Amino acid sequence: MGRNRTDTVQLPATLNSGNRGKPSVGQLRIEEVTKIYSPKGANVLALDHCSLTIEAGEFCVIVGPSGCGKTTLLNAIAGFHDITSGEIYLDDQLLCSGKKNTDPGADRIVVFQQGALFPWYTVLENVIYGPIVQGKTAAAEVKSSAENLLGQMGLAGISHNYPNEISSGMRRRVEIARAMMNDPKILLLDEPFRALDALTKSVMHKYLLDVYDSSQKTIFFITHDLEEAIFLGSRVVVMTTRPGRIKKVIEVDIPRPRDYRVLSSDRYLELKREAIEAVHEEARKAFEAGERELA
Amino acid sequence: MSTQNPAPSSAGSWNTIPDAIFNKTAYRGIIAIVLAILFWETATRLSFPVIGKIPAPSSVIASMNNLVRDTYYWESWLVSFKRVFLGFIVAQIVGIPLGLLMGIRRYFRDLTFPIIEVMRPIPPLAWVPTAVIFWPTPEMSMTFVTFLGAFFTMVLNILGGVRNIDIRYVRAARSLGSSDRDIFWRIVLPATLPSLFTGMTVGMGITWEVVVAAEMIASRSGLGFLTWKSYVAGDFPAIVIGMISIGVAGYISSSLIRYAGSRLTPWLKVI
Numbered sequence: 376m377g378r379n380r381t382d383t384v385q386l387p388a389t390l391n392s393g394n395r396g397k398p399s400v401g402q403l404r405i406e407e408v409t410k411i412y413s414p415k416g417a418n419v420l421a422l423d424h425c426s427l428t429i430e431a432g433e434f435c436v437i438v439g440p441s442g443c444g445k446t447t448l449l450n451a452i453a454g455f456h457d458i459t460s461g462e463i464y465l466d467d468q469l470l471c472s473g474k475k476n477t478d479p480g481a482d483r484i485v486v487f488q489q490g491a492l493f494p495w496y497t498v499l500e501n502v503i504y505g506p507i508v509q510g511k512t513a514a515a516e517v518k519s520s521a522e523n524l525l526g527q528m529g530l531a532g533i534s535h536n537y538p539n540e541i542s543s544g545m546r547r548r549v550e551i552a553r554a555m556m557n558d559p560k561i562l563l564l565d566e567p568f569r570a571l572d573a574l575t576k577s578v579m580h581k582y583l584l585d586v587y588d589s590s591q592k593t594i595f596f597i598t599h600d601l602e603e604a605i606f607l608g609s610r611v612v613v614m615t616t617r618p619g620r621i622k623k624v625i626e627v628d629i630p631r632p633r634d635y636r637v638l639s640s641d642r643y644l645e646l647k648r649e650a651i652e653a654v655h656e657e658a659r660k661a662f663e664a665g666e667r668e669l670a
Numbered sequence: 671m672s673t674q675n676p677a678p679s680s681a682g683s684w685n686t687i688p689d690a691i692f693n694k695t696a697y698r699g700i701i702a703i704v705l706a707i708l709f710w711e712t713a714t715r716l717s718f719p720v721i722g723k724i725p726a727p728s729s730v731i732a733s734m735n736n737l738v739r740d741t742y743y744w745e746s747w748l749v750s751f752k753r754v755f756l757g758f759i760v761a762q763i764v765g766i767p768l769g770l771l772m773g774i775r776r777y778f779r780d781l782t783f784p785i786i787e788v789m790r791p792i793p794p795l796a797w798v799p800t801a802v803i804f805w806p807t808p809e810m811s812m813t814f815v816t817f818l819g820a821f822f823t824m825v826l827n828i829l830g831g832v833r834n835i836d837i838r839y840v841r842a843a844r845s846l847g848s849s850d851r852d853i854f855w856r857i858v859l860p861a862t863l864p865s866l867f868t869g870m871t872v873g874m875g876i877t878w879e880v881v882v883a884a885e886m887i888a889s890r891s892g893l894g895f896l897t898w899k900s901y902v903a904g905d906f907p908a909i910v911i912g913m914i915s916i917g918v919a920g921y922i923s924s925s926l927i928r929y930a931g932s933r934l935t936p937w938l939k940v941i
Contacts, residue, residue, distance in 0.1 A: 455841055479844040491842035495860035495937050505846035508856070537937040557846065 398432030400466055401560040401593030403452065405429075408461035409473075410447050421447045423618035424461070429561075429610075431466075432591040436608030438598055438654055440661035444619025445597045449563050452595065454479035465560060481505055484554035488566045490546050492538040498549050499525070499534040505557040521556060528552050544575040551586060561593040568603070580606060581634065588632050601650045605643060606633065613653045616661035623653045725907040730914075733907035743896070743915075750885065750892040750919065753809075754877050757816025761873065764817075765824030766866065772825070773832025774858060786825060794818040794880045798887055812884055819880035820873030827872070831865025832858060864938060867931035874927055878920040893919065 410422040421444040429435045437445050450456040451471060452463055460473035471477040479485075484505075492501050499521060506517040525534050530548060533541050538549070547567060554562055568576045584607065587594060598604050604611045605627055613623040627646060629637055637643050707727050714726035725733075737743045772779040794815050801811035835858060843857045885894030897912030932939060 453841070453845060455844075479841065481845070481847040483845070485842065485845045487838050487842065489838065491836075491838040493839060493842075493857070493860070495863070495935070504843075504856075508843075508849070508852045509847040539937060553846070 398591040398593070400431055402431040402464075402466050403429040403561055403593060403595065404462075404464040404467075405448070405452075406462045406464070408448065408451065408463060409459045410444065410451065410456070411459045420618035422451075422458070423620050425614075425619065425621055427612060427621060427624075429593060429595060432593055434587055434594045434596065434607060434609045436596045436598060436604040436611045437614060438601060438604045438611060438650070439614030439619065439622075440616045440654070440658045441599070442661065443614045443616050443657070445614060446565055447619070449485070449565050449595065449597055452561075453483055453485045453563055481509060481557040482560045483563055484557055484559040485563045485565065486547075486550050486554055486567045488569055490538075490543075490550055490567075490570075492546055492550055492553070494538055497535050497537055498530065498541070501538065501549060502534075502553045502556055504553065509557075517556075521552075524552055524556060525549075542575075543571055544579055547571070547579055548582060551583065555586065555590065555592075559592065561595060564594065564596045566597050566599065569599070576603070577635065583607065584631075584633060601647060601654060602638070605629075605646050605650060606637060611646075611650055613650065613657070616657045616664065622657065625650055625653075725910055730907045730910045733905075734911050737908065737911055746891065746893045746896045747915065747919065750881055750894065750916075751923075753812050753816055753881050753885075753892065754874075754919075754923065757813045757818075757881070758820050758874060758877050760813070761817050761820035761824055761877075762870070765821050765869075766828060769825040769828025770832060770858070770862070772829050773862070774854065779829070783829075786822065790822040790826070794876070795883050795887070798884055802888055808889060812881070812889055815884045816877050816881045819876040820870075823873040823876060824866075824869045827865045827869025828862055831862035831869075834865070835861045863931075863935050867927065867935065870927045870931070871924055874923050875920065878916065878923065882916055 405425055405427045408422055408425045409420070412419040412421055425444075425448065427435075437448070439445055447456065451458045452465075454471070454477040457476045458471055458473060462472040463470045463477075465482065469475065485491075492498075493504070496504065499518070502521045502525060503514075503517045506512050506521075507514060522531070522534060525531050528548060530545065530552065533545060533549075538546055541549070550567075551562075568579050571579060580603065586592075587607075596604075596607060601611075605625075608627050611625040611627060612621055613625070614620065615622045625646060629640070629642055629646075710721070710724070711727050713721040714724060716722070768782070772782055797815055797818055798811070801814045802808065805811040805814055839857055839861060840853060843853055848856065881892065882894035882897070885892040886898040889895050893912055893916050897909055897916070900906075900908035900912055
């Protein structure tokens with residue numbers, strides 16, 4: 376593959392605003408967040424005084440064993456769940472605290488693990504959904520800018536297909552396009568590539584990095600996959616097994632734009648080793664805790 | 671021709687008329703029907719046990735020749751269709767909003783679900799005596815009984831459809847800025863359409879069962895009564911014609927619903 380070849384996704388100018396200089400929106404501050412679930416009276420401490428600041432335009436990846444509260448944290452930011460105590464701020468604006476709940480909003484778009492494109496809408500109808508229900512822009516205008524975006528993301532030919540008719544990799548791309556149409560302050564991605572095969576996954580990594588490099592959106596990305604975490608993230612946050620706390624933050628100082636060659640670099644392998652050690656310890660604890668529960 | 675057009679059967683898209691005629695599925699279906707008729711004819715001629723007592727297809731066809739010239743036969747069709755569709759349509763008008771409301775409002779569901787669950791196991795035919803007493807005309811009681819046949823199926827299918835909507839869709843829609851109204855019209859309703867059409871197809875089948883039985887008990891018209899009358903008169907070929915007519919009528923009704931369903935849920939065909 377030629378060194379000079381650029382296959383970077385070109386985003387429309389409106390989404391490209393953050394490209395020059397430091398992005399100014401999308402700082403997320405998580406302060407002392409605690410979440411206690413009480414199913415059937417038994418209290419389960421899911422998150423225990425988690426604090427984390429994600430800077431505007433940062434690509435932050437959260438890793439940790441299953442049930443460590445990653446998704447709980449994401450749901451709290453998205454406004455799907457309340458929290459027991461602590462505060463979450465988006466650009467110094469209080470999203471939620473122990474006393475205040477937030478409603479989900481188009482400034483924090485979630486891309487779900489199994490994907491959530493509406494099967495009854497075509498690709499184009501899915502992509503324009505946000506602006507249409509928000510009613511801020513005229514339908515014709517939304518449509519043409521969506522077609523533009525789909526074209527620039529290499530999805531032009533499928534705009535009138537239903538999600539069932541396209542491949543899983545394409546569905547993920549459409550979902551990211553649907554999120555980007557709303558010009559969100561932060562993208563919340565909950566293991567978005569988990570169900571994909573390894574090849575599609577690597578294509579999607581490149582794709583997401585292109586979207587990130589050209590839009591400079593703040594990204595909150597949850598995964599189990601350490602290689603993915605280090606390849607994509609600017610910082611990797613390792614969480615402990617339940618109760619979820621922040622165990623370690625790994626700064627990924629690999630320069631951007633990144634491509635697959637990063638995966639064989641010394642720095643990448645070094646960081647991966649560091650992350651594996653941190654996560655492995657937690658995974659073992661989670662496993663033993665599971666054994667105790669079963670015993 | 672566009673492949674977007676819904677196909678009239680599960681055989682897939684038919685692009686041309688020869689495709690439709692020489693379609694494998696249709697071809698096999700026709701062979702099966704012809705073989706079944708041949709077997710039936712042979713069985714009656716050789717007087718097989720049980721099957722041998724049924725009038726032969728040849729005698730049924732001969733008797734059919736007379737019956738189709740009789741306006742009474744076609745009136746029976748019309749009367750039964752009217753009862754079925756009237757009861758069915760009222761069941762949609764009442765059942766669809768009720769099922770949707772039960773699905774989206776927990777308070778309302780808690781209030782209504784127990785009543786529905788107690789009423790549902792009562793077979794519609796058990797309502798015939800009460801219906802005859804309470805409704806002013808026999809026609810109304812007949813329609814009421816057919817209504818019941820489709821009503822509970824509709825309500826429960828729609829309720830199930832709403833309750834089974836994946837929370838991801840609702841969350842994604844909220845995240846994209848939907849109001850409650852948007853959630854209902856753009857998420858809940860389309861997501862429920864497949865179960866709605868399943869309910870309609872099943873409900874239509876029950877409606878025909880109910881109308882035929884009700885006509886035998888409490889009416890002097892319709893395809894059910896025609897079959898019963900033929901039995902009383904000892905006209906065996908006419909019984910068979912009555913039965914086949916009911917089968918064909920049910921098939922036509924279900925096909926109409928399937929067709930409407932495939933038009934309104936185009937995303938389901940493409941897999």
